[in-house]
Amino acid sequence: MQEIFSKLFNMTAFGAITYQTVIMWAIAFVLLYLGIKKKYEPLLLVPIGFGVLLANFPGAQMGIVDASLIEVGDGRYKNLFEIAHEYGILNFLYFSLIKTGFLPPIIFMGVGALTDFGPMLRNLRLAFFGAAAQIGIFTVLIGAILLGFNMNEAASLGIIGGADGPTAIYTTIKLAPHLLGPIAIAAYSYMALVPVIIPLIANMFISKKEFQINMREMDKKYPPKHQIKNMKAVKIIFPIALGTVVAIFVPSSVPLLGMLLFGNLVKEIGTSTSRLAEAATGPIMNTATIFLGLAVGATMTAEVFLTGKTIGIIVGGFIAFALSVTGGIFAVKTYNLFVTKKINPLVGATGLSAVPMASRVANEMALKHNPANHILQYCMASNISGVIGSAVAAGILISLV
Amino acid sequence: MEDILSNALSILVIGMITVILILGLVVVVGNVLIRLTNKFWPLPDGPVKKGNSSGAIPAGTMAAIVAAVDTVTGGRGKITKVEKK
Known part of the structure; x- marks a missing residue:
């Protein structure tokens, strides 16, 4: 009888549950709570949270194993059938779709098909602030090295400052795959916390007078030199031309940026490729x-x-993340010192990715200070250029580190 | 350690210069495209002038009708005549 109970007990997972298992379950429950109840990036946090849960069910064979276990020597790896057979289906998914770097560019294609470059093309000078907001990436790279991370790990940590989930995942897969979980969680959590982080930094560094800079009034006072007379044609040619130019300068950014621009192209062409755009998104x-x-x-x-x-x-x-927001704000402040057509520093704060949430948050802040000051389209210009900026920054890190 | 730090510092400098350069190129490419399309493929701006017929359709309404037909017919349909009743 005792033997039967003993066999029954051994069949269950009770014997394998440790305090670490319980902590990981608690983390999974928190992620699921944030995704389901608080609606923080639910499309990502719910699958990630459930993935954490699956990986930490003892004996379920769902946790991702170290890459060294699938190596067979001479730079060769076990085939996918062997991986699925020995380590379960999540390892099959991980090593075929994630480790190969396949999924982030595919997601970028969908992001591209959802992106409208129109606001950026109408306000091209604002694109520069998407560059300034990448400063957090490179600054934290140095800080992380001082804290004891190696170069690859520090670069993967820094890319969180780009506020772009797929970019952070892609860079980490290439540079420090063993840190993929925590970096993905941090990236998506801070993206979800954009409505908290941007106001926190903006209120610290932007004066009341600067909050009230009205971009539309500035446009009326100092109208742009060129009106766009055929926006559709510009939008179709832009991804092709930009993709070609960027590919020459930073080829390592092409997997992300190329797919983003392809997705955007099939969207902009219109009805003849609308089925592709619908499939991508x-x-x-x-x-x-x-x-x-x-x-x-x-x-x-x-x-x-x-x-x-x-x-x-x-x-x-x-x-x-905070340094990137601060970098964008100070870039605008510096720019304003030299021009008569002033820019609201909130536009600089949206120079990281996190489209369109960062722009929405900045617009709401501007409206709080002046209910007639709608800056959404201007914020979208730097916000979209931030997506390009962070993909380029990722390419640079992958090439140089 | 010093080597790694100086390497990281050079990545900071090279990285920021490259990002600024690429986004500068975005501005240049965008401006060139806008000028080229304005010169070679401009669309008539402003509302279409009304003809002699008092039943002319405003440009905005016409654009909406064209877009709707384009979407519904998958780009195959063409509008030959729009009449007001």
Whole structure:
């Protein structure tokens, strides 16, 4: 009788539950709570949270294993059938879709098909502030090295400052895949906290007078030199021309930026390619998001996640994010010193990715100070250029580190 | 450690210069495209002038009708005549 009970007990997972397992479950529940109840990036946090849960069910064989276990020597790896057979389906998904760097560019294609470059083309000079807001990425790279991270890990940590989930994941896969879980969590959490972080930084550095700079009034006072007489044609040629130019200068940014621009092109062409745009933004992007979220969550096993480095990533990620917002604000302030056509510094604060949430938050802040001051389209200009900027920054890190 | 830090510092400088350069190129490419399309493929600006017929359709309404037909017919349909009743 005792033997039967003993066999029954061994069949269950009770014997394998440790305090680390319970901590990881608690983390999974918090992520699920934030996604479901608080609606913080639910499309990503729910699959990631559930992935964490799956990975930490003892004996379920759903946690992602170290890459060294699938190496067979001479730079060769086990085939996908062997991986699925030995380590389960989430490892199959991870090593085929994530480790190969396949899913982030696919998601970028969908993002491109959802992006409208119109506001940026109407306010091209604002594109520069998408560059200034990348300063957090490179500054935290140095800070992380001082904290004891190696160069690859520091670069992956810094990219959180770009406020772009797929870019952060893509860079980490290339440079420090063992940190993928915490970096993805930090990136998406801070993106979800944009409505808290941007006002916090903006209120610290922007004066009341600067908050009230009315961009429309400025446009009326100093109208742009060139009106766009055929926006549709410009929007169609722009992704082709930009993709070609960027590919020559930073080829390593092409997987992300190329797919973003391709997605945008099929959207802008219109009805003749609308089915492609619908596929990119609908079934393909949704499927990619599910697999990406689950597989990234499954990388967060207790032994990988419960380390000092995770705390460093959480803190460092916040600093990178805050520095990027601050960099954008100060770039506008500096610009305003030399021109008569002033720019609202909130436009600089949106120079990171996180489209369109950053722009919406900045617009709401401007409206609080002046209910007639709508700056959304101006913020979108620097916000969209921030997407290009962070993809380029990722390319630079992948090439130079 | 010093080597790694100086390497990181050079990445900071090179990285920021490259990002600014690329976004500068975005501005240049955008401006060139706007000028080229304005010169070679401009669309008539402002509302279409009304003809002799008192039943002329405003340009905005016409654009909405064209877009609706384009979407519904998948780009295959053409508007040959619009009449007011």
